[in-house]
Amino acid sequence: MGLARTTVSRVLNDQPGLRPATIAKVRRAIEETGFTPNAYALHLKGKRTATVGICMENLLTPPAVLKLASLQHRLRERGYASLIEVLEPGSSRRVIRHFLSLRVDAVIFVGHFVGEEIEARIREMAVHATPHIVIDQFGIAGANTVALDRVRGMREVVEHLLGLGHASFGLLGISGTARSVSDRLAGIEAALAAHNLDFNQVTRSLDSRHVRQNDFEYGRALAASFIGEPKRPTAFLALNDEIAIGALHGLQEAGLRVPEDASVTGFNNQEICLMPTPMLTSVDQRVEETVRSAVDLLLEQIDRPFVRLRICMIEPMLVVRGSSGPAPK
Amino acid sequence: MGLARTTVSRVLNDQPGLRPATIAKVRRAIEETGFTPNAYALHLKGKRTATVGICMENLLTPPAVLKLASLQHRLRERGYASLIEVLEPGSSRRVIRHFLSLRVDAVIFVGHFVGEEIEARIREMAVHATPHIVIDQFGIAGANTVALDRVRGMREVVEHLLGLGHASFGLLGISGTARSVSDRLAGIEAALAAHNLDFNQVTRSLDSRHVRQNDFEYGRALAASFIGEPKRPTAFLALNDEIAIGALHGLQEAGLRVPEDASVTGFNNQEICLMPTPMLTSVDQRVEETVRSAVDLLLEQIDRPFVRLRICMIEPMLVVRGSSGPAPK
DNA sequence: CTGAAAGCGCTTACAG
DNA sequence: CTGAAAGCGCTTACAG
Numbered sequence: 001m002g003l004a005r006t007t008v009s010r011v012l013n014d015q016p017g018l019r020p021a022t023i024a025k026v027r028r029a030i031e032e033t034g035f036t037p038n039a040y041a042l043h044l045k046g047k048r049t050a051t052v053g054i055c056m057e058n059l060l061t062p063p064a065v066l067k068l069a070s071l072q073h074r075l076r077e078r079g080y081a082s083l084i085e086v087l088e089p090g091s092s093r094r095v096i097r098h099f100l101s102l103r104v105d106a107v108i109f110v111g112h113f114v115g116e117e118i119e120a121r122i123r124e125m126a127v128h129a130t131p132h133i134v135i136d137q138f139g140i141a142g143a144n145t146v147a148l149d150r151v152r153g154m155r156e157v158v159e160h161l162l163g164l165g166h167a168s169f170g171l172l173g174i175s176g177t178a179r180s181v182s183d184r185l186a187g188i189e190a191a192l193a194a195h196n197l198d199f200n201q202v203t204r205s206l207d208s209r210h211v212r213q214n215d216f217e218y219g220r221a222l223a224a225s226f227i228g229e230p231k232r233p234t235a236f237l238a239l240n241d242e243i244a245i246g247a248l249h250g251l252q253e254a255g256l257r258v259p260e261d262a263s264v265t266g267f268n269n270q271e272i273c274l275m276p277t278p279m280l281t282s283v284d285q286r287v288e289e290t291v292r293s294a295v296d297l298l299l300e301q302i303d304r305p306f307v308r309l310r311i312c313m314i315e316p317m318l319v320v321r322g323s324s325g326p327a328p329k
Numbered sequence: 330m331g332l333a334r335t336t337v338s339r340v341l342n343d344q345p346g347l348r349p350a351t352i353a354k355v356r357r358a359i360e361e362t363g364f365t366p367n368a369y370a371l372h373l374k375g376k377r378t379a380t381v382g383i384c385m386e387n388l389l390t391p392p393a394v395l396k397l398a399s400l401q402h403r404l405r406e407r408g409y410a411s412l413i414e415v416l417e418p419g420s421s422r423r424v425i426r427h428f429l430s431l432r433v434d435a436v437i438f439v440g441h442f443v444g445e446e447i448e449a450r451i452r453e454m455a456v457h458a459t460p461h462i463v464i465d466q467f468g469i470a471g472a473n474t475v476a477l478d479r480v481r482g483m484r485e486v487v488e489h490l491l492g493l494g495h496a497s498f499g500l501l502g503i504s505g506t507a508r509s510v511s512d513r514l515a516g517i518e519a520a521l522a523a524h525n526l527d528f529n530q531v532t533r534s535l536d537s538r539h540v541r542q543n544d545f546e547y548g549r550a551l552a553a554s555f556i557g558e559p560k561r562p563t564a565f566l567a568l569n570d571e572i573a574i575g576a577l578h579g580l581q582e583a584g585l586r587v588p589e590d591a592s593v594t595g596f597n598n599q600e601i602c603l604m605p606t607p608m609l610t611s612v613d614q615r616v617e618e619t620v621r622s623a624v625d626l627l628l629e630q631i632d633r634p635f636v637r638l639r640i641c642m643i644e645p646m647l648v649v650r651g652s653s654g655p656a657p658k
Numbered sequence: 659c660t661g662a663a664a665g666c667g668c669t670t671a672c673a674g
Numbered sequence: 675c676t677g678a679a680a681g682c683g684c685t686t687a688c689a690g
């Protein structure tokens with residue numbers, strides 16, 4: 001036959017020093033038999049798997065999916081396949097073991113997780129010298145992290161509204177102790193403090209009057225509650241775009257004009273910001289830049305393991321649209 | 330040491346006939362060293378990889394992502410990990426080869442692809458006896474398929490509007506030759522024919538006046554165009570929810586009341602249907618049922634290969650909301 | 659330029 | 675009940 005396993009292997013790996021006729025013969029045989037090399041045998045021999053494991057908090061929010069799509073695209077460009085798993089609380093151990101058994105070159109976490117769980121996983125991965133990066137969530141001990149500077153994002157929103165003359169703010173869904181909330185509160189406080197305003201005097205939250213949902217209906221309900229109140233705020237800051245749009249509709253249904261009677265702002269700058277009339281002012285997460293930084297940091301670690309811990313903050317970008325305007329006189 | 334490779338292997342695979350003390354000793358050693366079995370060695374020995382390859386058309390539309398999330402969840406339940414790749418035109422060969430080299434147990438296609446390309450891939454996979462299923466796209470030769478009956482979905486929309494007394498219909502984004510469009514046209518024609526109405530007489534499309542975008546702005550622009558027309562339709566059927574919501578806003582901006590002056594319907598029943606006022610009547614894709622059927626068909630094939638070709642139609646569900654009402658007198 | 663041999667990390671008969 | 679040996683499908687020195 002003239003087709004020793006060695007020869008076939010050399011053809012498949014484009015190694016030099018083969019007669020063209022031999023190459024052609026091998027290629028033809030491969031074509032005819034539909035032969036596909038077994039990746040498992042390949043990697044057993046030590047070839048890099050060129051695979052990255054991605055742990056997603058969920059696949060149900062547009063920003064998360066946008067990150068996933070972008071990650072997958074960029075990794076592919078660099079020659080990596082991605083293995084994707086949704087991480088439910090408590091499942092991280094199983095998922096990471098699976099990734100490790102598949103000898104992934106690195107693991108990416110996207111979203112917000114139980115801190116201790118991820119910390120434990122990162123320690124396990126360190127044993128195997130498997131690099132990692134956490135996208136979105138600051139504050140995980142020992143974790144390489146890339147995340148949006150949400151404090152700054154919210155500060156810019158408030159600065160923008162202060163600049164428009166607003167002095168009383170309704171907070172929509174921005175209450176509680178979750179990290180994503182506390183970052184936003186910190187941003188609001190910082191901006192107010194810079195203008196010598198007292199947080200408790202100029203902001204108001206009615207979140208407790210409704211069951212927290214973080215969706216349109218929740219925003220609508222919150223807006224409706226504010227309508228009945230004396231001293232209604234002139235600007236409403238929402239935790240996310242969904243709540244903001246719900247609130248915008250709620251205000252309009254009550255006969256208020258946006259932005260003439262009240263301004264509304266969102267957060268995340270999703271596509272739906274373009275849908276209401278007027279369109280929604282929001283804070284862009286800079287997904288592309290986030291993902292690019294994350295992939296760069298990760299590949300750097302794959303190339304030279306044990307570099308020092310990296311924390312990368314992404315600057316948000318305020319996108320001003322029609323839903324925010326001068327405060328009413 | 331008393332820790333022969335054989336013994337360790339037996340412990341890891343929960344095989345009977347080991348002394349508890351031995352088991353404990355092995356487990357401790359595994360724990361201490363952070364030993365993780367090499368999946369590649371495992372599968373080389375013939376163990377099933379318990380992995381399914383998923384080819385996505387894209388990850389940028391909510392319905393696609395919903396299917397992915399649901400698929401991933403159901404496969405995990407059944408013990409399968411999923412390998413996800415976005416298929417760009419022309420990349421299918423590379424992606425499928427990669428999946429085959431990883432010895433996936435099956436491949437799932439989600440979305441709409443170039444027919445011949447997928448047909449070629451399915452033929453290649455047949456050589457390896459690797460089962461497949463196509464979700465969403467009917468009409469691929471030799472493909473096991475699960476997809477929504479879009480003809481019927483659109484027929485139900487028209488029946489609903491006819492029942493409300495409408496007799497003139499504006500089509501938004503429903504023009505051209507794409508399969509997803511022609512299915513919808515077939516549904517509209519069927520419903521009209523059943524009521525002895527002539528398609529060309531009672532429907533109108535102004536799609537050609539704008540650059541096709543399938544988004545809010547396109548819907549808004551189309552609605553604006555219809556406003557200026559004599560004999561304005563009383564009902565507007567959109568290709569999808571985005572166009573419908575854009576149109577709804579466009580009509581309202583022109584001073585029309587929905588549904589008193591004009592009805593609007595969408596397609597896909599995404600979450601955004603709940604956002605406008607009034608909320609949008611739409612057609613639900615029954616993602617859960619689609620995915621369940623697909624996974625069932627697939628596992629059936631994995632268990633006994635070479636069963637006959639399976640085509641499964643999913644019944645859509647019309648969801649009536651405030652955007653559709655009685656035709657104006 | 660091409661082929662025979664060893665070995666990657668496991669599992670599975672088969673001895674002990 | 676436990677261990678030594680073969681072999682899964684490749685790649686890579688090493689001979690020829």
